[in-house]
Amino acid sequence: MHITLDEIARRAGVSRSTASRVINNHPHVNPAVRERVWQAIRETNYQPNLPARSLASRRSQVIGIIIPQPIHTLFADPYFPLLIEGIAQVCNERQFSIMLELATNPTGDPYRHIGRQGFLEGAIVASAIEDHFLSQWLAQESIPVVSIGRISTHPAIPYVDVDNRQGARMMIEHLLRCGYRRIATITGPMNIVAGRDRFAGYCDALDAAGLPLLPELIVEGNFSEQSGFSAMQSLLQREPRPDAVFAASDMMALGAFKALRAVGLSVPDDIGLGGFDDIPLAAAMTPTLTTVRQPINELGQTAARLLLDRITTAARDLAVERVILPTTLVIRESCVR
Incomplete structure (x- = not known):
């Protein structure tokens, strides 16, 4: 059965013009009336004629x-x-x-x-x-x-x-509670606010713990797996090497993990690792990844x-x-x- 706008209006107990205003997201419709119309649409799986609507309303939706x-x-x-x-x-x-x-x-x-x-x-x-x-x-x-x-x-x-800054700070505070002290970070790109905010949270936590900010433990990435791999390779050249790494995205943490495994180092036995995002992959890694969940x-x-x-x-x-x-x-x- 082909459902028409007239049928939607009849089921919702409103006029055809009111049903049309609801479908076209007109702001001046009573919320209760709007919900009745949308309920009728859901029950009938009504599909508006989008090209016709665009021509009539001069809106593309x-x-x-x-x-x-x-x-x-x-x-x-x-x-x-x-x-x-x-x-x-x-x-x-x-x-x-x-x-x-x-x-x-x-x-x-x-x-x-x-x-x-x-x-x-x-x-x-x-x-x-x-x-x-x-x-x-x-x-x-x-x-x-x-x-x-x-x-x-x-x-x-x-x-x-x-709250990128607080999220990163929580991660560093957790690493500190676990006993890590020489904590490196693979930052996000510094031309994106999230990259700068997560780095600021890293700095906040170290400062609150009375630990110095060491430039040799900071490498910029771009949130990609490959940048995490390359950054981890760079960090492994530092002496002494870090005892934990906070990667500002889970994909960079995955890259860092692969770089560690490539040289025979184990997580967390040799180096602790934390990420940010909590994408599904984080729970599937072995070992599973400690991370900061954001509601993506x-x-x-x-x-x-x-x-x-x-x-x-x-x-x-x-x-x-x-x-x-x-x-x-x-x-x-x-x-x-």
Whole structure:
């Protein structure tokens, strides 16, 4: 049976025009009425005619997800699929589609096509590198934008983030409680706020413990497995070598683990190891990885809700929202003494 908008309206006990306003995310609809209409849609699996809606309303119901990272990063790091899944869940509930934009040319402007054709109603940017391309795009863009991750150079951009600094500090404090003292770190990229914040948490914990910040124990990575492998190789050249390593992402921790195994060193018997993210791989490693859990799926869901609320409500009626989600220390086997 083909379900029509008239049938949805009849089941919800509203007029056809009210049902249409709900489907088109019109802001001025009673919440109880809105829920009745969505309940009817869920019960019947009603699928609106999206092209017709776009022509009638002059709205595309499409948002962009912008990840200005190389394509191989997106498919190699489980963080991004979990993030996109969260965004998609909310967009599906609210009848929006998503378009994924990647940085196919790492040396060029990854934002050059975004919003230029007037097709996108808004955009979520994730893992944004703070460079002149980002600044130029944000200064010129007229569509609503929400960032996953704080953008320090643009405080007026709404964002959702986790408490990266506190999360990293919790990890170092745990390593200290385990008896480690010569603790190295493989940082994230310093042109991304998350990289700087996690490094700041590392510094905070060492300072609180009265331990010096040693430059030879700090190596910058880029959140990838390969950068973790290379950074660990570099750290193993230091004398004396570190007795524990905090990698600012689980993928870098995996790379560090492989570098240690390649030279016959054992985790945690020879060197303790901690990560950040708690991707599924962390619990599957042998030994299992002690890490800092961030709610990746919830990050995506929250960002999508912030953006869709800004699209369906006049922007001037909304304050700049800044949502910080908590992190959790997950203690496993990789730093047991």
